[in-house]
Amino acid sequence: xxxxxxxxxxxxxxxxxxxxxxxxxxxxxxxxxxxxxxxxxxxxxxxxxxxxxxxxxxxxxxxxxxxxxxxxxxxxxxxxxxxxxxxxxxxxxxxxxxxxxxxxxxxxxxxxxxxxxxxxxxxxxxxxxxxxxxxxxxxxxxxxxxxxxxxxxxxxxxxxxxxxxxxxxxxxxxxxxxxxxxxxxxxxxxxxxxxxxxxxxxxxxxxxxxxxxxxxxxxxxxxxxxxxxxxxxxxxxxxxxxxxxxxxxxxxxxxxxxxxxxxxxxxxxxxxxxxxxxxxxxxxxxxxxxxxxxxxxxxxxxxxxxxxxxxxxxxxxxxxxxxxxxxxxxxxx
Numbered sequence: 493x494x495x496x497x498x499x500x501x502x503x504x505x506x507x508x509x510x511x512x513x514x515x516x517x518x519x520x521x522x523x524x525x526x527x528x529x530x531x532x533x534x535x536x537x538x539x540x541x542x543x544x545x546x547x548x549x550x551x552x553x554x555x556x557x558x559x560x561x562x563x564x565x566x567x568x569x570x571x572x573x574x575x576x577x578x579x580x581x582x583x584x585x586x587x588x589x590x591x592x593x594x595x596x597x598x599x600x601x602x603x604x605x606x607x608x609x610x611x612x613x614x615x616x617x618x619x620x621x622x623x624x625x626x627x628x629x630x631x632x633x634x635x636x637x638x639x640x641x642x643x644x645x646x647x648x649x650x651x652x653x654x655x656x657x658x659x660x661x662x663x664x665x666x667x668x669x670x671x672x673x674x675x676x677x678x679x680x681x682x683x684x685x686x687x688x689x690x691x692x693x694x695x696x697x698x699x700x701x702x703x704x705x706x707x708x709x710x711x712x713x714x715x716x717x718x719x720x721x722x723x724x725x726x727x728x729x730x731x732x733x734x735x736x737x738x739x740x741x742x743x744x745x746x747x748x749x750x751x752x753x754x755x756x757x758x759x760x761x762x763x764x765x766x767x768x769x770x771x772x773x774x775x776x777x778x779x780x781x782x783x784x785x786x787x788x789x790x791x792x793x794x795x796x797x798x799x800x801x802x803x804x805x806x807x808x809x810x811x812x813x814x815x816x817x818x819x820x821x822x823x824x825x
Contacts, residue, residue: 521579521738524558526566527686527730528582532732533707533761533768535559537637538582541732541757548749555580564683566665574630579738580750582637582730582757587667591809592625595818598671599802600795602727603788603823605640605766612636612729613762614755617821621814622731630736631808634754637761638767643722644679645709646700647693650719650784654794655680663689668809669802670735673725676704676801677794693717704728706783707772714779721784724791725798731760790823795825 509691523542528534542555563569563578570586572578587593595618602608611618612635619635644650644662651657657678664670666683674681676695682698692698693716701709705728706720732754742750773783807815 496598502662518552518558520554520560522563522577523555523561523564524569524573524578524583525581525730526569526583527708528560530559532560532711533639533764534582534637537757537761540760541580541582541753544753544756545750548753549746553746553750561687567577567685573735576690576735576737580733580736582732584665584728584730585667585733589629590625591668592628592811593812593813594668594806594810596729596731597670597673597726598666598806598818598822599669599676599725599798600791600825601818603724603825607823608638608727608729609762610664611727611821612638614758617817622815626733627718627736628732632734632736632739634732634734634751635758637732637758638765639707639728639730640705640765641722642702642704642722642726642728644674644702644722645704645706645708645711645713645717645720645781647717647719648699650721650782651678654797660699662700663692663698664703669806670703670726670731672802672805673798676798677723677725689713690716703767705772707768710772710776710779710781714776714781717781719782719784720776721786723786723794773789792825799825815822 499718508519515661525534525536525538538557545553545555563572566587567588569578570583573581573780574589584670585593602611610616614635623633646660646662651660661680662674663684664681671681671683679702684692684698689701690712693700693713700717701713709717709720734750739747777783803815
């Protein structure tokens with residue numbers, strides 16, 4: 493074959509390779525959540541993240557959004573995420589792949605919003621630990637999407653003491669150490685998927701929900717609950733993350749866009765969460781839900797009891813090294 497023809501062929505091959513590479517960098521991906529309908533704070537955050545990604549990549553990455561229950565229940569959607577059938581998530585992750593994710597649900601680790609920001613804000617002491625845990629299960633951790641401190645929402649009655657808690661059975665998610673925390677607080681527990689919680693409260697299978705900030709209990713259960721007791725056993729935060737295989741396939745420029753957009757969403761979350769939470773306290777009161785907020789001194793003996801009972805379990809299941817970091821940084825009760 494003449495040299496000119498060879499050069500032409502090589503040039504054509506080079507052009508094809510460049511076209512193929514450019515094409516490989518254009519994609520349509522899925523962004524999903526396990527909790528949050530369109531119009532919810534989570535839904536709004538996902539829409540902002542998607543918009544920033546599409547704008548920043550000039551449309552090379554198109555993002556399809558899937559809200560709560562559109563791709564399945566809490567465990568199903570996390571399975572899809574780990575398998576790279578979903579590429580981005582703002583979710584409340586299951587501990588089924590790695591119990592160290594339970595670090596997110598450490599009871600009475602934080603006491604105030606300032607504690608939470610120091611732990612989860614950019615460069616926070618918890619973020620480095622969670623980044624390593626996520627990496628080990630093939631995911632890329634970007635940061636927290638904060639909601640606030642949780643409590644116990646019940647119908648008929650609420651508990652002011654460990655003794656009164658013993659007569660109440662409450663729903664908790666299927667994540668360690670959610671059930672263990674409430675049991676140490678004196679409650680009976682039932683691990684129930686989020687999608688089944690309303691029916692479980694309505695039919696009396698449980699007396700209430702004991703995992704969420706007031707937003708969720710107001711939005712989904714306000715017709716069935718009478719009380720919201722802000723027991724503050726956990727600071728509830730979603731996680732902003734990406735599938736690791738998807739992440740590895742992005743160009744450096746695309747990675748920067750996705751990560752920077754995630755940081756914007758996280759910061760927006762911290763800026764807005766306290767106001768949103770306070771607003772839902774007022775909404776709950778307006779519809780007749782009695783709101784109870786125990787003082788720090790009321791919570792201190794409960795917090796110490798829960799720590800004494802649950803943290804040693806976490807040493808065994810999450811790891812002594814991680815829990816030593818928690819002990820070194822946790823709030824004082």
